[in-house]
Amino acid sequence: MRVLVTGAGGQLGRDVVAAYEEAGHDVLACGRKELDITNLDQCQRVMTAFQPDCIVHCAAYTAVDAAESDIYGAYLVNAVGTRNLAVSSEQAGAKLIYISTDYVFDGKGNVPYYEYDAVSPESVYGQTKHAGERLTQSLCSRWFIVRTSWVFGLHGANFVKTMLKLTRDKPVLQVVDDQKGSPTYTVDLAAFLLELSQTEKYGIYHATNSGACTWYEFTQAILEDAAEQLHWPVTARLEPCTTAQFPRPAPRPAHSVLEHMSIRTNGFKDLPPWREGLRRFLLAMQHDPELYLN
Template structure:
């Protein structure tokens, strides 16, 4: 299987390339090698490499900055997805688009199923939903994989932020009224490897199982890393950000169950493995 990965320099793309390599012929392209906003370049690059599968990890993910830079966010997340879908379709490749829990508004108390009505709150979520729609309408062989609260060894993420803050501070305030599922990039990449080898097309929710608040996630990080940090819960209103976040964004994995895939392990197990990697660095 020849696999082309966009956003190969990002935290998910990096692990997808690394974990796919033993069993697949992998082409990992970062923004320097492929400008996904350039339609002609996308077509040219895919025609040159002739992948069987495109895993589209490249995205504009700065949720707060997106509020001030709507045009760039849509150029990357919506039209970039369109360009990759068009290019993949031309060569008959499968298209796997990585999406987000931010396509939902979080005004619920039960996990979101794959075909629940999206209602994004901010520019980032709207642009990712637009990307989903582009892929659905332009690709005949697509996987849309929504995930949440992603962290890994590469790129910016909550785990790195907490560990960095713990170097200077002995107490922190962390939001306790936003609930979701932390997802380890390695676990997500392993699922993608299984998924794209099939023809079980459609929309999937893939996160580590279980859920917590950001406050509980922070407590777990410090506990697993053996750090003495006092963490105090606070509300979203006490910690305002430019972009609204969904308060409750747990994703139900009904498509995984229906299609015979094993669920991803509990988020706490993924965190343990990740922090063991960090300890050994």
């Protein structure tokens, strides 16, 4: 299979490229230098030259708080860029996998969201990602929309790395305990995308590591497992706090746990528990933790 990956230099993109290459597929890894997704003509030229069977669209504007003031920039990448890929993939006869987010929901409920629940994004970031979903659905005939959340991996900045740095340097660390979701290891998500793309089981999927926790509970697990696996020097005292104590420009969904109905009903194996993913992530860091934190 010929696979084009956008955002190939990013946290998820790098693991997606690795997963497809290890499986023996022909991969065109496109970062910003190789493909400007906001340029329709360039998208069409690249598709014509490579003739992909599948496009895994990992590129996105993900600066959630910055998007609140940079509305134009966020829509340009997440909506217009996705439109360009949707049009180009349809012309090439390729499948399109669009990576979306739990931010399409407002997070005001207290039960997991199913794939076809009504969306109600409150942040600009969430609104732009929802726009990308709609454009994918309306312009493609062979599409997968995969919503995920709380992503962490070896290649890029993420919550796990931030907590490892902070808990080594700060005497007290307050972490939000009233937002609940599902941490997701990029390696596990990439493996699911690889499996999904080789089918014709189109539609919307929720793909996170199984289980859920708050940010505070996630941090507790990070510290426990890092102490055991990395012998990590933790000097900080961990304290729970509320979202209200740390106001941010963009609203965060308080409860954004995603139900995996589509994975089950389509016969796929669910992603492993998030704690297991965290331990494998830390295991991958073992040979040189500082390399990945800098």
